[in-house]
Amino acid sequence: MLGSGRRDADPAHRSGLGSPIISARYAVDHDVAVITLDHPPVNGLSHETRVQLAAGIDRALADAAVRAIVVTGAHGMFSAGADIREFNSNKVAAAPSLDTLIRMVEASDKPVIAAIPGTCVGGGLELALGCHFRAASADAPIALPEVKLGLLPGAGGTQRLPRAIGLEAALNMIVSGASVPARRLRGTALFDAVVEGDALAAGIALARKVADENRPRRRLSEVTLREPNAEGFVQFARNTVGPMSKGYPAPMKCIDAVAAAVSKPFEEGLRFERALFIELLNTVESRALRHAFFAERAASRIPGLDENAPARPIERVAVIGAGTMGGGIAMSFANAGLAVTLVETRQDALDKGLATIKRNYEASVKRGRLDAKAVERNLGLLTPTLSLSDVASADLVIEAVFEDMDVKLGVFRALDAQAKPGTILASNTSTLDLDRIAAATRRPQDVVGTHFFSPANVMRLLEVVRGRKTGDDVLLSVMRVAKRIGKRPVVSGVCDGFIGNRMLEQYVRQALFLLEEGASPQQVDRALERFGFAMGPFRVSDLAGNDVGWAIRKRRYVEKPNVAYSRIADRLCELGRFGQKSGLGWYRYEPGRRDALPDPAVDALIADYRKELGISPRKIVEDEIVERCVYALVNEGAQLLDEGIALRASDIDVVYLAGYGFPRYRGGPMFHADTVGLYNVVRTMQRFASNPHGDPGFWRPAPLLARLATEGKTFNPE
Ligand SMILES: NC(=O)c1ccc[n+]([C@@H]2O[C@H](COP(=O)([O-])OP(=O)(O)OC[C@H]3O[C@@H](n4cnc5c(N)ncnc54)[C@H](O)[C@@H]3O)[C@@H](O)[C@H]2O)c1
Numbered sequence: 001m002l003g004s005g006r007r008d009a010d011p012a013h014r015s016g017l018g019s020p021i022i023s024a025r026y027a028v029d030h031d032v033a034v035i036t037l038d039h040p041p042v043n044g045l046s047h048e049t050r051v052q053l054a055a056g057i058d059r060a061l062a063d064a065a066v067r068a069i070v071v072t073g074a075h076g077m078f079s080a081g082a083d084i085r086e087f088n089s090n091k092v093a094a095a096p097s098l099d100t101l102i103r104m105v106e107a108s109d110k111p112v113i114a115a116i117p118g119t120c121v122g123g124g125l126e127l128a129l130g131c132h133f134r135a136a137s138a139d140a141p142i143a144l145p146e147v148k149l150g151l152l153p154g155a156g157g158t159q160r161l162p163r164a165i166g167l168e169a170a171l172n173m174i175v176s177g178a179s180v181p182a183r184r185l186r187g188t189a190l191f192d193a194v195v196e197g198d199a200l201a202a203g204i205a206l207a208r209k210v211a212d213e214n215r216p217r218r219r220l221s222e223v224t225l226r227e228p229n230a231e232g233f234v235q236f237a238r239n240t241v242g243p244m245s246k247g248y249p250a251p252m253k254c255i256d257a258v259a260a261a262v263s264k265p266f267e268e269g270l271r272f273e274r275a276l277f278i279e280l281l282n283t284v285e286s287r288a289l290r291h292a293f294f295a296e297r298a299a300s301r302i303p304g305l306d307e308n309a310p311a312r313p314i315e316r317v318a319v320i321g322a323g324t325m326g327g328g329i330a331m332s333f334a335n336a337g338l339a340v341t342l343v344e345t346r347q348d349a350l351d352k353g354l355a356t357i358k359r360n361y362e363a364s365v366k367r368g369r370l371d372a373k374a375v376e377r378n379l380g381l382l383t384p385t386l387s388l389s390d391v392a393s394a395d396l397v398i399e400a401v402f403e404d405m406d407v408k409l410g411v412f413r414a415l416d417a418q419a420k421p422g423t424i425l426a427s428n429t430s431t432l433d434l435d436r437i438a439a440a441t442r443r444p445q446d447v448v449g450t451h452f453f454s455p456a457n458v459m460r461l462l463e464v465v466r467g468r469k470t471g472d473d474v475l476l477s478v479m480r481v482a483k484r485i486g487k488r489p490v491v492s493g494v495c496d497g498f499i500g501n502r503m504l505e506q507y508v509r510q511a512l513f514l515l516e517e518g519a520s521p522q523q524v525d526r527a528l529e530r531f532g533f534a535m536g537p538f539r540v541s542d543l544a545g546n547d548v549g550w551a552i553r554k555r556r557y558v559e560k561p562n563v564a565y566s567r568i569a570d571r572l573c574e575l576g577r578f579g580q581k582s583g584l585g586w587y588r589y590e591p592g593r594r595d596a597l598p599d600p601a602v603d604a605l606i607a608d609y610r611k612e613l614g615i616s617p618r619k620i621v622e623d624e625i626v627e628r629c630v631y632a633l634v635n636e637g638a639q640l641l642d643e644g645i646a647l648r649a650s651d652i653d654v655v656y657l658a659g660y661g662f663p664r665y666r667g668g669p670m671f672h673a674d675t676v677g678l679y680n681v682v683r684t685m686q687r688f689a690s691n692p693h694g695d696p697g698f699w700r701p702a703p704l705l706a707r708l709a710t711e712g713k714t715f716n717p718e
Helices: 047-062 098-107 123-130 145-149 157-165 167-176 199-212 230-244 250-263 266-281 284-298 324-335 347-366 372-380 388-393 405-418 434-439 472-484 498-517 521-531 537-544 546-559 568-574 600-613 622-643 649-659 669-676 678-689 703-711
Strands: 006-011 024-029 032-037 068-073 112-116 133-137 141-143 193-195 316-320 339-343 382-385 396-399 424-427 447-452 461-465 488-492
Touching: 024 047, 032 047, 032 199, 047 068, 047 098, 068 123, 068 199, 098 123, 112 123, 112 199, 123 157, 133 199, 145 167, 145 250, 145 284, 157 167, 157 250, 157 266, 167 230, 167 250, 193 199, 230 250, 250 266, 284 649, 284 669, 316 324, 316 388, 324 339, 324 347, 324 372, 324 447, 339 347, 339 388, 347 372, 347 382, 372 382, 388 405, 396 405, 396 472, 405 424, 405 434, 424 472, 434 447, 447 472, 461 472, 461 498, 461 649, 472 488, 488 498, 488 649, 498 521, 498 537, 498 568, 498 600, 498 622, 498 649, 521 537, 521 622, 537 546, 546 568, 568 600, 622 649, 622 669, 622 678, 622 703, 649 669, 669 678, 678 703
Parallel strands: 032 068, 068 112, 112 133, 133 193, 316 339, 316 396, 339 382, 396 424, 424 447, 461 488
Antiparallel strands: 006 024, 024 032, 447 461
């Protein structure tokens, strides 16, 4: 609050067009002007906010009664920086640009003090760095996170931050994008005061003090950075960061820019930073990372549904089945502080499930991810039981029993009888028809799918399956609780495999055809790992268990006799080569190790199989491997959009980024196809269709893909 001596308080800028939306409030407290950034949700420095802030500075400079200027933020934060919605428009550079604004602040004759009550990141921190003095609340998160969007701080951050906190500390912050509380930077030239209490009051007090003492303005641009070992340190940073940032150009450019703070005069360094920023802004990688950022936010918006509509409260959860998934799901809720009742049919299964949960928690403690106290609290939130009637108090029940329709129907009938009215009944089924499950109850509107990924306490992706009768409020409630437990929820319609696994089946089918035609598992894995996947399909399959895919294929041979499947993986399974768990799979594994070692026995098996089919192997180039596997994802993704199973292309991207190790710097399969150009994707698919082994029928472009390619459009709106 400002003192009672406030003389006036109104928008820092008046627009000629009606009443302006105030995003930088101007007030005067006796002899100190206070400009408050007030642009919810994060005081982003949009064009309008910059205009108002600049007008506020001018006004304070023109007011003879004002001796000092304080810039602060509303909503308990300073500013989270540039408004990234402006990045793809020319508004981002519209005058006054952030750079101009910062220069204006720094050049001010009157002292400008940043009062930082909370979050001060990105352009927000760059603005604060342009001020002459800074007072911050000890807890305020301080960061330059641009690297996470494939960028670098482009408004002087790479030049001013090293001048405030030293080369090494600045480099660490800028290259990692990590946030640190202001208290950790106490004692550096970044902060003149770090306070436990009111940062604004501290800022105003500081303003008066510097005015009284007539302290010279401290302009970071005028500081010469002296670092005796700068060159050695920068080289060390390059050697360390280079191998860690494959595929991501921004981290190395961050190092280049920060290094310029030592090697170049300020203005030259600033120009260098600017050039690198623009270079990065136009890279596919940065566009992909920005796409991923927006895609994750968009995923929780459901067309026709008000994101903020009331939802059902969820405080108590019950999980049915304490197996692989049930245990992990129960942990996810307990970790977020929700009480969980864990239901099993047999004591030994319950004991086994709880023992696994305890072991997982112990492993987290060992790795330093959790402390013993948190584990105790989480375990205290779990109530194991053999009685299904204990679900009566639950607001949400998640069924994770065997993947068997009859078993599930039995469980849902029982839940219908036991759960209180309004309880949300969710199934974790991977393949079964949710609408049939819902029909087993008298409340299909309360039934929804929650498809967690294994290990459920670790994997962030959650497909929220909307049945034909799922209530809107049920869907909203599940989306909300998913976020509460730290998941990335994406809505999927009902179909076999939902979004992720249905697409994956086509990807794996192509990987297997590639083996038939001449590639080795190592070659396929290497190509897709070079493309950026965390793991290639054969290493993934060895990890998950080759028997899982085998069981699905056996079902497919009956259900879809017309779809071509390579039988090569079945041969592997017939030998009991189920992957890591059996020590042998597509690779061999040495006891206690996870390294995938090539196995001549697999090469022989593949060679025999080719002979049987009469195929003479050909050399397959990496591009073909990548394109066949990735475009298989794309075409099936387009099919899902056509069928309305996925709501938008960016949702598919989120599924693949959060759940399938798709490289984030490529933005997801649909965004990747957009960057290649859909016309080009279709042309390549037509080429694949002429290969008899590539499954010509499959390569017919999905109607949406065909249409967009013809119209020169993209899946994701530009
Ligand atoms: N394992 C995965 O990777 C994965 C991934 C996503 C989804 N799913 C799905 O999750 C569900 C569970 O899979 P899982 O791998 O955890 O299986 P699991 O065999 O490890 O566990 C199932 C558990 O359910 C218990 N159970 C069976 N009937 C029950 C009943 N009537 N009441 C209470 N408990 C009962 C069993 O005792 C067992 O402990 C399946 O629908 C599966 O398709 C599995």
